[in-house]
Amino acid sequence: xxxxxxxxxxxxxxxxxxxxxxxxxxxxxxxxxxxxxxxxxxxxxxxxxxxxxxxxxxxxxxxxxxxxxxxxxxxxxxxxxxxxxxxxxxxxxxxxxxxxxxxxxxxxxxxxxxxxxxxxxxxxxxxxxxxxxxxxxxxxxxxxxxxxxxxxxxxxxxxxxxxxxxxxxxxxxxxxxxxxxxxxxxxxxxxxxxxxxxxxxxxxxxxxxxxxxxxxxxxxxxxxxxxxxxxxxxxxxxxxxxxxxxxxxxxxxxxxxxxxxxxxxxxxxxxxxxxxxxxxxxxxxxxxxxxxxxxxxxxxxxxxxxxxxxxxxxxxxxxxxxxxxxxxxxxxxxxxxxxxxxxxxxxxxxxxxxxxxxxxxxxxxxxxxxxxxxxxxxxxxxxxxxxxxxxxxxxxxxxxxxxxxxxxxxxxxxxxxxxxxxxxxxxxxxxxxxxxxxxxxxxxxxxxxxxxxxxxxxxxxxxxxxxxxxxxxxxxxxxxxxxxxxxxxxxxxxxxxx
Amino acid sequence: xxxxxxxxxxxxxxxxxxxxxxxxxxxxxxxxxxxxxxxxxxxxxxxxxxxxxxxxxxxxxxxxxxxxxxxxxxxxxxxxxxxxxxxxxxxxxxxxxxxxxxxxxxxxxxxxxxxxxxxxxxxxxxxxxxxxxxxxxxxxxxxxxxxxxxxxxxxxxxxxxxxxxxxxxxxxxxxxxxxxxxxx
Numbered sequence: 001x002x003x004x005x006x007x008x009x010x011x012x013x014x015x016x017x018x019x020x021x022x023x024x025x026x027x028x029x030x031x032x033x034x035x036x037x038x039x040x041x042x043x044x045x046x047x048x049x050x051x052x053x054x055x056x057x058x059x060x061x062x063x064x065x066x067x068x069x070x071x072x073x074x075x076x077x078x079x080x081x082x083x084x085x086x087x088x089x090x091x092x093x094x095x096x097x098x099x100x101x102x103x104x105x106x107x108x109x110x111x112x113x114x115x116x117x118x119x120x121x122x123x124x125x126x127x128x129x130x131x132x133x134x135x136x137x138x139x140x141x142x143x144x145x146x147x148x149x150x151x152x153x154x155x156x157x158x159x160x161x162x163x164x165x166x167x168x169x170x171x172x173x174x175x176x177x178x179x180x181x182x183x184x185x186x187x188x189x190x191x192x193x194x195x196x197x198x199x200x201x202x203x204x205x206x207x208x209x210x211x212x213x214x215x216x217x218x219x220x221x222x223x224x225x226x227x228x229x230x231x232x233x234x235x236x237x238x239x240x241x242x243x244x245x246x247x248x249x250x251x252x253x254x255x256x257x258x259x260x261x262x263x264x265x266x267x268x269x270x271x272x273x274x275x276x277x278x279x280x281x282x283x284x285x286x287x288x289x290x291x292x293x294x295x296x297x298x299x300x301x302x303x304x305x306x307x308x309x310x311x312x313x314x315x316x317x318x319x320x321x322x323x324x325x326x327x328x329x330x331x332x333x334x335x336x337x338x339x340x341x342x343x344x345x346x347x348x349x350x351x352x353x354x355x356x357x358x359x360x361x362x363x364x365x366x367x368x369x370x371x372x373x374x375x376x377x378x379x380x381x382x383x384x385x386x387x388x389x390x391x392x393x394x395x396x397x398x399x400x401x402x403x404x405x406x407x408x409x410x411x412x413x414x415x416x417x418x419x420x421x422x423x424x425x426x427x428x429x430x431x432x433x434x435x436x437x438x439x440x441x442x443x444x445x446x447x448x449x450x451x452x453x454x455x456x457x458x459x460x461x462x463x464x465x466x467x468x469x470x471x472x473x474x475x476x477x478x479x480x481x482x483x484x485x486x487x488x489x490x491x492x493x494x495x496x497x498x
Numbered sequence: 499x500x501x502x503x504x505x506x507x508x509x510x511x512x513x514x515x516x517x518x519x520x521x522x523x524x525x526x527x528x529x530x531x532x533x534x535x536x537x538x539x540x541x542x543x544x545x546x547x548x549x550x551x552x553x554x555x556x557x558x559x560x561x562x563x564x565x566x567x568x569x570x571x572x573x574x575x576x577x578x579x580x581x582x583x584x585x586x587x588x589x590x591x592x593x594x595x596x597x598x599x600x601x602x603x604x605x606x607x608x609x610x611x612x613x614x615x616x617x618x619x620x621x622x623x624x625x626x627x628x629x630x631x632x633x634x635x636x637x638x639x640x641x642x643x644x645x646x647x648x649x650x651x652x653x654x655x656x657x658x659x660x661x662x663x664x665x666x667x668x669x670x671x672x673x674x675x676x677x678x679x680x681x682x
Contacts, residue, residue: 422553441513491511
């Protein structure tokens, strides 16, 4: 027997330990019920009869189940063999790369019922050692024991197969999750009596889902009934089992984020695919959107399940995104590959050398979850700079330029533009035009270039043409003539970090 | 992205001479399809326009051939207080346009009074009334000065079926020009 294990066992109160083993709890469940914690679970474990031989079988109790193969409490979970191998297979099938992992455990809810049953038995037999009504506060939970038991095994298997280097590899903050789901065929029938019981005193109609497999629901039900009531409906100690739980192992990676800025040089490519009920609309049907041009290069690299494109605001299809570019983030779900910065540079180069050249990216890098907040913030309260080609119904004068450039921090009232009124609330939104700067165009007397910086959320086209006078003041009203916008470019989206 | 490309991006801001039409198309022409209804309510030259946006919304106003715009007498009052409730009172709210009045094709939108005549302006399409042009109440002259843009009468949101029905009776811009040019 392992020295550590033997030491731990001998330190335990012998009478309850003997009883635990004799009613069919495995040696690890026995330790759980006696509040043993820590590394000792991962030691190689002697079978119950061997331990009983060591500590003495006491008076020959007639119903000795210690030689039964399947633990009556954990339903054989802690006795499982080959967990490391099962995990290894799951990872190899998916082809994941990772540098650490966290372990997630799901156990059948019947194990809770069996714990309670054993607890009731122990309270009766050893009232000194087991006082509380509810075992949950005293015993080591099965999930925790599973992690102590199999965590080191999995670590060893992964290191051996060179998935991982040595060092701290099991980390609950890891973005790679290995999940162990233990299922038992009889679990739902074993807990059926609970939903029958609670069905009586609760008017709320309980669906089979809550009464069924939800651990939390079973925990609530168990907490609400007394030990006596429990003992009337379920045998104590728990009955024997023929078959152990089955293990299904799987793994997944948290979403990773690739951030950067994109530029769009075309007036016929939209930022993201424009769909109405699955049907693609407009030019998007023939031409890939910026989102797809970028995603099509980055996504395959990560061998992921799917990706989502998020940008800090959007421009119309006929508006180019120049200058600084617009910050975006690519949320990549369940990526198999871990990327390195130099690989991202290669991807950036691949996008930028696309022969069409309508969409370019810069500053690609991987980022953490916090980029969400930065992006949403930037969408809401950062300044945007634009350049518009503006036409006036009369020749442009130097005085016009002075009028516009002297309007600093100009507050305008913008009614929801007609073009979006079908889907947005009819409201008047105050917006700030921070500054304007004009530049003459030598080819024409009625046109000029208007550079302007606005508060996020300003509809710039409407500020120029006035939208039936619904945005006021507007360029036309400021200059006392008609103004029209020929085309528009975004030149700067201010945002720190990205 | 190298410096050369950045430089090109700056140059891209400047339109080429051939890209500048002598006159920029007005927003209400590029963003809307223009339709017309002649002799609305059976009254001669009570001509109205209906500008339909790609999103289905319709802007209603007086066509250039409307009697009120052709007569030399000034428009003095635009009054939305027609029907049971003033058209200006019931305001649509929220994305779902809660509380919007649903008006019929022949429902009146407002009464336009000049020095010597009165004209009823009608919807020409069944739909929710999203907005009336309150600037006309304080400045009725806008109606004669800018009938096609700032002098619009109202914005309606018809259901697709209502649009299909209305479309049959409306004239396109070409048809309108032909009809009204011939008569003049």
